[in-house]
Amino acid sequence: MSTVHVPPPAFQIADMVLAKIKTHSLGVFAELRIADLLAGEPRSLKALAGATGAHAPSLGRLLRLLAALGVVAEADAGLYRLTEAGQLLRSDVPGSLRGIAAMFGGEVHSRAWARLNHSVMTGAPAFDTVFGMPIFEYLATDPNAAAMFDDAMTSSSVAQAEAVVDTYDFSGISRLVDVAGGHGTLLATILQRYPSLSGVLFELPHVAAGTGRVFDDAGVRDRVEIVSGDFLEEVPSGADAYIMKRIIHDWDDDRAATILGNCRVAMAPSGRILVVDAVLDESPSSLYGKMLDIEMLALTPHGKERTEAELRDLLARSGLRLVRIVRTASPLSVVEACLL
Numbered sequence: 001m002s003t004v005h006v007p008p009p010a011f012q013i014a015d016m017v018l019a020k021i022k023t024h025s026l027g028v029f030a031e032l033r034i035a036d037l038l039a040g041e042p043r044s045l046k047a048l049a050g051a052t053g054a055h056a057p058s059l060g061r062l063l064r065l066l067a068a069l070g071v072v073a074e075a076d077a078g079l080y081r082l083t084e085a086g087q088l089l090r091s092d093v094p095g096s097l098r099g100i101a102a103m104f105g106g107e108v109h110s111r112a113w114a115r116l117n118h119s120v121m122t123g124a125p126a127f128d129t130v131f132g133m134p135i136f137e138y139l140a141t142d143p144n145a146a147a148m149f150d151d152a153m154t155s156s157s158v159a160q161a162e163a164v165v166d167t168y169d170f171s172g173i174s175r176l177v178d179v180a181g182g183h184g185t186l187l188a189t190i191l192q193r194y195p196s197l198s199g200v201l202f203e204l205p206h207v208a209a210g211t212g213r214v215f216d217d218a219g220v221r222d223r224v225e226i227v228s229g230d231f232l233e234e235v236p237s238g239a240d241a242y243i244m245k246r247i248i249h250d251w252d253d254d255r256a257a258t259i260l261g262n263c264r265v266a267m268a269p270s271g272r273i274l275v276v277d278a279v280l281d282e283s284p285s286s287l288y289g290k291m292l293d294i295e296m297l298a299l300t301p302h303g304k305e306r307t308e309a310e311l312r313d314l315l316a317r318s319g320l321r322l323v324r325i326v327r328t329a330s331p332l333s334v335v336e337a338c339l340l
Helices: 009-017 019-031 045-052 056-068 098-104 107-113 116-122 126-131 135-139 143-167 185-193 213-218 253-266 284-299 308-317
Strands: 072-074 079-082 175-179 198-203 224-228 241-245 272-277 320-327 333-339
Touching: 009 019, 019 056, 019 098, 045 056, 056 072, 098 107, 098 143, 107 126, 107 284, 116 126, 116 284, 126 135, 126 284, 135 143, 143 185, 143 241, 175 185, 175 253, 185 198, 185 213, 185 224, 185 241, 241 253, 253 272, 253 308, 308 320, 308 333
Parallel strands: 175 198, 175 241, 198 224, 241 272
Antiparallel strands: 072 079, 272 333, 320 333
């Protein structure tokens, strides 16, 4: 009879403590776009160092760790190639995770996370303490950080968008507003699956100015209107559904209720609001949401992941009724609400 080996508790704790080494190593790999350099054929350490400007011996040590983690493999004659997992760190593949790897391993993110203790002790965002302003205000002042953030959101959005469309039935909706929809991955995915549906991408002006390519690539540009504005003030009116993926969790209850309330005022009387977020419970699949909740604690303006009861109360406060929660194959769920 075979037995399952369970690491001693000390090893389990050590693995958790050392996890940041994996995060930062993947972040450098992503930032240097080494996966893109390896997309064609295996390359030598010297060639990779020359292409990236890296110190060759140090880059070799990084690649040695990433080989142990299964991201790259060392082929014959000292050449490196991508593994199947490593392919996901290319910038040009569907479902690329390069953006999110670069952000989580990057300096801005790391500086805020280093002050997590401040958030735990005070309840205030660590990001504000480190950078002197809330994260979304800061991103408007730092184009490089904003681009990295946008890439990260797009990077994590492809698989989540597919999971949402595979699970939730959008038939019966004629006009859908994607509130703070980023570069449009979710909306484009929905429109591809539902040819009779038209959409509105609503975003801040500096984000809206950079959208469009995703819709062109998806072949749905003629069914999309791009509108800029601030969802804390108002959202486009007249649609029969409003969707927000990983938006409400960025905000405290007061501002989350304001956003939801603005959608309630804008939508048609028979409309629905769709909140796509992690819903916390005691199931093993909720681990992702609980980790993301600490991300919200450290970085956002008092954002948080919420339980079903907390979402129900938040919606009621906004003049909405929770209709159902539709679980997806991803860690996110679609929370459907209508007028009270």
